[in-house]
Amino acid sequence: MFDTNVTRIQDFFIIGFPGLSSELHKPVSGLLFVLFLAIAGGNVFILVFVKYERSLHKPTYLIFCHLALTDLGFGTATLPKIISKYWLDDSIISFYGCFVQMYFVHFLATAHSFILMVMALDRFIAVFAPLRYASLFTNTTVSVLCGVSWFMPASWMIGIVFDALILPFCNSNIIIQCYCDHTAITALGCENVREVQVTALGLAMFSLMVPLGFIVFSYFFIIVAVMRISSSEGRTKSLSTCMPQLIITFLFYMPRCFVYLANNVGFTFSVPVRIVVVMLYSLLPAAFNPIIYCFKTKDIKENLKKKLFIRRINISTKT
Template sequence: MKYTNITTIKDFIITGFPGLSPKYYGPVSALLLLTFTAIVVGNALILTIIVYERTLHKPTYMIFFHLAMTDVIFGFVTLPKIIARYWWNDVISSFGVCFTQMYFVHSLGAIHSLILLIMALDRFVAIWLPFRYPVMITNKTISIACSMCWVVTFIRMLGIVLHALTLPYCNQNVIRHCYCDHMSITRLGCGENVKYVKMVSLGNAMVILLVPLAFIIISYFSIIIAVLKMSHTESRHKVLSTCAPQIFITCLYYVPRCFVYLAHNLGFSFTADARILITMLYSLIPAVVNPLIYCFKTKDIKEALVQRFKNKKASIAICNSN
């Protein structure tokens, strides 16, 4: 087949789950709406608590703040369109909107990965260099580091999106996914450079996933070694209770992605619906679960919530007595 060098399509069609029967559209859209609500409300609560509770103005909670921000924005970027697809059968996404969604999907994933790296380094310094921690890890240094993650990633990812835009799109326009991502879009490209564009994107994805993961594994492995060397049980418990939420959040993000990557390279194949479902689960479940981890597994946030609740009950009681 001879391809032209001119993009002829004006929009994309979002299929969602290709094999889903129309009778399940209502329940699926309701489930996605519930997920969207949980992501927004849960993470907005964390953002509000960290902003207004002065006792939480510490480096660790500033990292949590940035993680919650990525989760909220990711929910707004991905879910409204797929909810509309199943609720109102709104399957059309314009060319520009689809590429914009792709840009934010991959940018937010990369930012989340880098902030998890900062979180691991924060715990590494706290455990191995406790006397240097107040000097090395401050609100200012964490703010600068997290801000750089956002700025550098947005600039770098712009190059990936513009590279995909160099391809002509002239034959197919059906996106077999719940949102526009690089793989779904570029497989619709035509011309001789499609393979090269995909290889560049794959290399970028592997670097942004595996390099932070390598440092994260080394950091937490070092922390575990430090814990095993501690003689006092109380000290061990304190360190583990501090690090456990961060390790769990990191595992939620990386383990499913690594599983999918290994399964693909070991020859395991998934149906289109199974592949999309797995992608949606590992993309959205951490954003839903993270606020629960912050609230119930992080001592300072839990205490702040309990104190706010007690103060509110006290003020209500005073008002009722008057």
């Protein structure tokens, strides 16, 4: 039965943005290419800069590197194919290639969610146990926690993808999305679709709500603790250390929660709008996060200023 079902579909066709006129294909591909360059360039820069700047070898920046890896991986897994669709008119993705892409799409998003929970724990300990922070939250601790954040979704996502892979696909091979995701693929199945989708939804809610619940709990008590600080200067300083993490977390969770709540209260999006919204909240944070790391994080910003200052001095000396 497995072999029979697989041979019915050899390839999938990615629609991308439904209804997009052919005149806009080149501009859209160009825009997506610029977005890909921003994601790749920004996140590679963060990884390299933290790697070679020894003063940044701290737990907070190690977490930033893990987040940069997930953002870089997600952009690399999703954007090249949709760019080639509009740039080269190549809409075909192989059957197994589609499932490989689906695996990385959901694996990387889930790993990102759990790493955000590690980041919230980092700030929680920094605020409530500042004197013991260096001993409680070491680079080794971060490596272990982030390693678990990578390993858990990597293992259970294999089962999710395999359940979708063995579905009988006998209706259509047209994916109305910009990349292969679980919902778009399983919607093409002929039988046992509901069971597979419910299982995947349960794990998706677990990977989204458990970290989000911990993050909300952590930052609630952090903000309460900061508001109790008597001096306004102390409150500002404490909040500033949490601000990058808050912005990054907001960009990841808020659009997803909005779409989920909108669907549950009966507010539905048209298919083209839904696809645009999904692309925006999936990819724009990956492009903006490196900017937040650089301009909202004191240590990175100061190190960048020093590097630029030294470079200006060297240039002026040579001239």
